[in-house]
Amino acid sequence: MTLINWEKRKNPTKQEIDKFTSEKKLDPIVAELLLERDITDNGDVETFLHANVDELQDPFGLHDMDKALELIDEAIESDSKIAIYGDYDADGVTSTSIMKLALQKLGAKPIFYIPDRFKDGYGPNLDRYRFLADQGINLLITVDNGVGGKDEIKYMKDQGIKVIVTDHHDLPAELPEADAIVHPTIPGSEYICPYLSGAGVAFKIADALLGDEALELIDLAAIGTVADSVALKGENRVIVAEGLRQMKKNHHVGLGVLVKKCKLKLNGISEEDIAFKLAPRINALGRLESASSGVELLTTGDESFAKEIVDETEDINSRRQDLVNTAFNDAQSQIAEQKDHGVIVLKGNGWHQGILGIVASRTMGQENKPVLVTQFDDNSGVMKGSGRSPEGFNLFTALNKHRDLFVAFGGHAQACGFSIAEDKLDELTELLQSEPEIQGFDPTAAVVKNYDLDLHLDELNFDLIKKINQLAPFGMGNPKPVIKLSNVSLSQSRSIGKDATHLKTMITDNIHQIGAIGFGMFQQSAEMGDNLCDVYAELGINEWAGKKNLQLMLDDFQISPQAQKVAALKGVYLDYRNKRISQKAIDHFDSIVFFNDIYYEAVKRLDPKAKLIHYDEPCEGQNVLIYDRPHDIELFKSFIKNNKTHYTALYFHTDLTARYLKPDMIKMKTLLKYLYTHQSIKADEMNLVADYLNMQKNDVDFYLKVFFELNFVKMVNGFVEKADASQQRELIESPTYSKRLQRNDVEKILIESNFDDLLSWMSDYDCHC
Structure with a gap:
């Protein structure tokens, strides 16, 4: 763990x-959370707390947006054939759906293609581009991919086909020669929100094409934004916040059916529902089957057709969950065998290739180590693999050193995908074991x-x-x-x-x-x-x-640290509070500790040979028994602060329990009222008063002493009378009352509490902690 x-x-x-809180007129909880996120400027606070559609940025701030719109307008006006090339994850599916719906609103009839994870791989695929070219397309629009397709896009250009790339992934050293590249981080024209998702970029194109009508598509952009785990800052917050609001209007029949299948309500969906219910189902399509049905679902207006797709999606998602659980459980024996490895490399036993990344992620979470998960692919004759690594270990750097071993390889610091010959996998595994030390990554260190x-x-x-x-x-x-x-x-x-x-x-x-x-x-x-x-x-x-x-x-x-202290003190202190102490038991202790002379003298008379000490005498390293209880809790605090004993048994004997009774305010008031209304009561008749008021004589004596000390009553010729008090007095001003409260603390803390609570209280003062 x-x-x-x-x-x-x-x-x-x-x-x-x-x-x-005062300056910004905020609730203290909200203020604390904003301070922790360094959101303190007036404008930042306002936009962060009240993200709304007015804060959507001008789409023409994106690189080549004007060129892209001009190409799209020309294609629509000339009735050219348009193809959208997407990706098989939730961001790619929603990006494709947004672009398809936006073009349809303008009267176009685009076709789309979602690459197959297993046959086509990620991103531009030359064979699929050839297939699209053979369909007679005039304009290709990539969504959520394309910037890495230099050779593939050159092929399309050579065929006379216009190409618009819309993407958000890391830029390659050399950009493709597309007719337009709409991307938020093109050097020299960085967009105000550089962390847009693929769906976010597609929505910005829809915004440029449709204006306010594009808001009907922002719910799909919200799904892609959450699913792709891009930073929810700036415009991304607006896309998600407004997307959740627009989702209530049910612009998309298929999305409404999917939401219902997930047992959610459109008017109450949160970003967590997207992350843990909607997006995983869309992602499951691309992991096990074709993600094209995801686009069909999000763009159809036919509810019956949508229900068929959703039922299929639910089955696929359930199968995906079962496949992941089976593979992860199957992997445990391999994980155990590699417990001393810095990098774990797992070989699948018939594992579905679409779930390798999830198994890698789970294993990484369990072991806090970089993980590669592989499965032999019968079609290609090589091992296909996916990797994940914790923060602090750069997986791309580790694997890139051995790029010559791979048939194919790509990824970034925390995730990768690759293909490798089966006979090269063991060699790679051995080479990677030194990498954690090289990178200064300690998998045993706390996260x-x-x-x-x-x-x-x-x-x-x-x-x-x-x-x-x-x-x-x-x-x-x-x-x-x-x-x-x-x-x-x-x-x-x-x-x-x-x-x-x-x-x-x-x-x-x-x-x-x-x-x-x-x-x-x-x-x-x-x-x-x-x-x-x-x-x-x-x-x-x-x-x-x-x-x-x-x-x-x-x-x-x-x-908790408190519980750890209590556990440590259980190795020192023994609970003898409800035990009978025999002479034989006493003989086992090096010293018997006393807080009261009366008990000290009594035990000394019974056993002159016993080693008896007072609480203020040192007993460092001894096995001791605390015989009686202190009248003041501060004395006990002092003892446990200054004596690091080996073992200490807590007996806390007393035969004066009446002195520890809590003062009853109602009874005190009743007695005082009685004394004020009966002026001829002798001091030696208080037993009759106690009987009449149904009180204990000890209580009446105690309360009466407090009244005398506070000048509430006075003694005149042997009679108790009302005193002419010149000022208001507090009960705590009575030495007798104050002493009783001290004894109450002793009773409540040392006697009434259970042993764990007592040790928890002691842990704040005890020298063993």
Whole structure:
């Protein structure tokens, strides 16, 4: 299991939060979250919290946008044949759908082609370009790909076909000679939002073509933007926020059917629903089948046809999940065999090539190591593979050193795809094992993650969710805030899910509780036991049978530092508070510690040979028994601060329990009122007063002493009378009352608390910690 070190994203002081709250007229929670994200300028705060369609940028700020529109206008006017070449992931499918629908709104009838992951590979494919050229197309528009297709695009140009490239991926050293390249990071004309997704770029073209009518397509752009994990900053926030709003209007029949199949409601969809429900189903098409049906789904107006595609999509997604689970479980034996390897290389046993990347990602998460997952491909006769690596290890750099071993290779720092001859894979595996050390990457080191808010369970409510959601949409560059709950427990934990690996539990502080779900965390909870823990989670709502309840989505939980201290103290302190102490038991201790002389003298008379010491005498390194309880908790604090004993048994004997009774304010008032209304009561008749008021004589004596000290009553000729108090007095001013409160602290902390709570309190002062 990967060790995680949680650190607060930033730690603004209370003064900084209060000042920012006042200046910007914000809620303190919202202010703290904005400060942690360095969003402090007036304009930035406003646009971040209120992303709206007015903040969409001029599409003509993108490189070659004017050229692209001119080419499209010419093609439509001349009734030329237009082809759209997309990609097989959710970003590529939505990009293709946006471009297709935008052109159709202008009267064009474009065809589209989504490459097959297994036959065509990623990006431009010369054979497929030849196929399109043979269809007699006049204009090719690439979406979510194309900048890496220099040779393929040259072929199209040689055939007299116009080419518009729309893409957002990293630029190659040499750009293709297309007629127009619409891309947000072309040197010299960088767009104001350089992190647009492929769907974002396609939407900007639709915006330039259609104006306000393009808003009907922004929901598809939102799906592509979230699915491709681009930074949700700047215009991307507007695309997602406005896309979610437009989704409520159900512009696309197929999307509405898919949303319903996912048991979602159009008017309540969030970016999380896109990320975890809609996008995975669209992605599944390209992983196992043809993603072309995804474009058909998002562009059709036929509800019956859409339902057929959605049913097929659901089946494919379920099959994808099963294939991933089977392969991942199958991989565990190989993972265990490579536990000492710096880079894990897995060989598939009939694994579907479309899920290799997911298996690599899961294995990386489990082991915190770079992972390559391969499967022999019968068609090509080579091993096809996909790789993933944690932050801190550059997978592209590691593999690029051995490019000569690959049949094909491409990727970036944290992900790659490749083909390699089977007899070269073992050689590559051996060469990679030194790479983590070369890059200074330690897979055993803790992974640092950030949390945002330190809160208590009683601060979690629906209003807090509203405050947090002011920063939505969440995603890459703006993660959903993680809440830390300290010193809580997991209660009623049970396993759920097909493979019983997921956790359903209650998080409790013994007063409040809230339900929680942790994916893949049941075993971790079993190892946690009953220990206090620090929980890191995101707050959400679970809606079931028409009822809404707060629910935590767990990111992690760890034994809290407080619990670790308690565990350490359990190795030192023994709970003897409810035990009978025999002479034989006493003989096992080096010293018997006393806080009161009366007990010290009593035990000394019974056993003159016993080694008895007072609480202020040192007993470093000894095995000791604390016999009696102090009257002042500060004395006990002093003892545990200054004596690093080997073992300490806590007995805390007393036969004066009445001295520890908590003062009853109602009884005190009742007694005082009685004394004020009965002026002829003798001091030695208080037993009669106690009986009449149904009080204990000890209580009446105690309350009476307090009244005398505070000058509430006075003694006149043996009678208790009302005193002429000249000023208001507080009960705490009475030495007797103050002393009783001190003894109450002793009783509450040392006697009434359970052993874990007692040790938790002691951990703040004890010298063993």
